[in-house]
Amino acid sequence: MAGELILIVEDNDKNRKLVRDVLTFKDYTTIEAETGEAGVRLAQERRPSLVLMDIRLPGIDGIEALRRLRAEPMTREIPVMAMTASVMTEDRQKIMGAGFDAYQSKPINVTDFVAAVAQLLEHHQP
Numbered sequence: 001m002a003g004e005l006i007l008i009v010e011d012n013d014k015n016r017k018l019v020r021d022v023l024t025f026k027d028y029t030t031i032e033a034e035t036g037e038a039g040v041r042l043a044q045e046r047r048p049s050l051v052l053m054d055i056r057l058p059g060i061d062g063i064e065a066l067r068r069l070r071a072e073p074m075t076r077e078i079p080v081m082a083m084t085a086s087v088m089t090e091d092r093q094k095i096m097g098a099g100f101d102a103y104q105s106k107p108i109n110v111t112d113f114v115a116a117v118a119q120l121l122e123h124h125q126p
Contacts, residue, residue: 004049009039036065055084
């Protein structure tokens with residue numbers, strides 16, 4: 001779904017740039033936040049089609065940011081993909097148990113990442 005707005009919540013500059021570059025190459029529009037609080041605020045203001053959420057963030061973590069998004073009627077239905085370097089089975093279970101719509105390990109595999117983004121956007125069409 002080219003042109004759709006995707007919010008990237010990631011505190012690492014290199015990771016954020018890689019994700020932005022991949023998404024803009026695929027004709028998505030991106031906005032960015034470096035903290036969970038800023039991510040929640042941007043999601044409420046801009047209502048993106050998808051949020052890509054790092055788990056380990058300064059301030060509130062990605063799980064708390066997701067909880068706040070799900071608590072608000074205007075952001076409750078936005079799909080949120082967890083993006084994390086935590087690849088242990090128990091970490092993944094905790095993350096998915098928190099209510100994320102998808103999970104992507106870092107460093108990202110570009111092909112798998114693009115496919116996961118497209119699938120989430122397609123699945124969550126209004």
